[in-house]
Amino acid sequence: MAKNLLIVESPAKAKTIEKILGEDFEVKSCYGHIRDLEKEEMGIDVNNNYKPRYIVPEEKQKVVKDLKAVAKKSDEIWLATDEDREGEAISWHLCEVLGLDPKTTKRIVFHEITKPAILLAVKSPRTVDMNLVNAQQARRILDRIVGFELSPVLWRKISVRNNLSAGRVQSVAVRLIAEREREINAFTPISTFRIEAWFEAKDTAKRSVTFKAEGNKFSQAVDAEAFLKSCIGAIYKVRDIQVKPAKKSPAAPFTTSTLQQEASRKLGYSVSRTMLLAQKLYETGNITYMRTDSVNLSETAMQDITQKIKSQFGANFVQVRKYKNKNESAQEAHEPIMPTDMERLTVPDADFRRLYELIWKRTMASQMADAELEKTIAKINISTNNEDLTAQGEVLKFEGFLKVYREDHDEEDVTEEESAESMLPPLRVGQLLDFREMKATERFSRPAPRFTEASLVKKLEELGIGRPSTYAPTISTILKRGYVEKRDKEGVKRSFRILKLKNDSITSETGEENTGAEKSKLFPTDLGLVVTDFLKQYFDDIMDYGFTARIEEEFDEVAQGRMKWNKMIDDFYNPFKKDVEKTIETAQRVSGERELGTDAVSGKPVIARMGRYGPMVQMGSQDDEEKPKFAKLKPNQSIETISLDEAMDLFRLPRNLGQFEDKDVSVSIGRFGPYLAHDGKFYSLAKEYDPYSISLEESIPLIVEKRAAKEQRTIKVFEKEKIQVLRGPYGPYVKQGLRNYKLSKEQQERAGELTLEEAKAVIEELKANPPKKSFRRKKKE
């Protein structure tokens, strides 16, 4: 029987540590937090110094029970939760629940799961740091207050039937996306004409190659044309050549946020997909912990990595580097994300392999030499106007870390200089160049791009908002609430002008480009815009991008024992509560209403606004004798940008298409999307059909097919009791009303002969003993 019980947060960690510590220790995991504030009345006693009321949530009761049982049999208990605010609090909660004295219970910490690190930690235990615990309690309580006070305000003031929510993190995330969208909508592109010229010269192998040189930019076409004119008949001579060495350095090893960004850019993975794959790689022992904000490699890790670089590429590729975190909010409880064994070059299964190899390469590169470049800048003189053109070339002299890894950049970070990575033929000062042509091409400035999941994470991290464990869930939340959508946008065609100088004459032509196309980007919904505007108006301080950073400073004060946590909360709560009360009292219900104009036929006003079921347009008002007409907005339309013409088009539904089997066929958009209605039955329209243009001829086969499919699915119907036996992807099952009931294997095999009594019994049995649902998708009955 083990004498010592050591508790960590992650079960995968527990397994590894148990092996390291041997038989004297039994290592158990508490699976993260074991207690939380109860939900009734926020779980906070506001009138008693904000005393928290903690409970062990339903899904954690088994964990706590098991820990208690093992604790009882152990002589000594060691708390080895993560070394950060949350980890410290978990240790304290463990003391509370297991009846341990926080003043004497041994608390140890380590940042890497290696034998020396853990043995060292065990040699120097401390006790729970109550100041740090109090900082966590302040964090938890403040988040609960903000979330549970603000959300109900939205329920009262936003005219939507929805589970609206607000919070310190999610509301600011939506604000970023909302503001970016409006920036884009308000953006007016400015066009410039950039001069580019092409020359021919001989390369080292005496072959003719073409290269490009660039000149001034002009904002007006006439000025660009005048410049081209001034070049007619010119002689082009190399006036000056500068050769400069340059270098590039590798990026730091992966944190959660940078892994999400690179996996998104290089592999096209969503943030949650990256985390799912990384979790599995961690559980199978292939990589270190995947939720981390640390770029700090341990000595052992650095040795492993440099060893591998030496054996694979040679000693001249090694450059030992220590990385520092730029981010002040980082808590560095873990190591960076890296392979647990650098000798493992790959893993099976394509999806895992791509992520693993990305991590392996980034880790290797982080300890590799700089890449050495030679940049050549040639100035080319134009004889007729004495202006210069500039040609730039770049030659890689030593690959260094680029041998394994090249970091991708977001579109907004790419500068024009960086994109010029071409080679120049050898040139000498005084050389006369063979001129081909010169162009002045119109280019338009672009607005900031919309956020991807990963670039949003990057922005949040920069602002110190959210933690590695919450980036993916935050994105899921704002998508689930309907504040934000992830989708593509088709570009629009735009023409641009090109002026060309060739053979001493100037010609003008027009090109066409696609602009504004987006793929898998985050767009705010009308609901997201309305909620953001509302929160900005009444709770400006919470919505401020610096709010989290400011309160983090106060949490630090608490952590250092310089401030009492209840005082900090009190200072926040009093004015905040006043704002909440004032808002409930004075704020109007908002619907984001916008007037679009009047209907040319009836003269009635047309408006766009949020309705109970989402964004819509309305013709006429409630006070009119005749009822107003309503229509839902199409998926890509927005209250802020829809035009009167587009609105009028929406009122074309419902449309009567004609008759089939002597009954009307009509098409409209309902709660669950576009549908066909025929003979009292409804048929959902698939995406590829447009309810505004679908014809009777196209509709009939859809109705016929759907009927047949339904028949195929149906095994048996008990008409009176409204019980059906249906065929599903998991085999036959019973359905009554909206609910499904699973059949036993044996019953599935003879589903066709199932009697009414048996079906009823199945329903009764499953109603009495519902199958255990996972806590995440748990629904209240």
Next chain:
DNA sequence: CAGTGAGCGAGCTTCCGCTTGACTT
């Protein structure tokens, strides 16, 4: 599943940050 969009009021929803499996029509 279904064609809604007033206002009332029942009874409900909601936060952030730690951690994993059980479930699916």
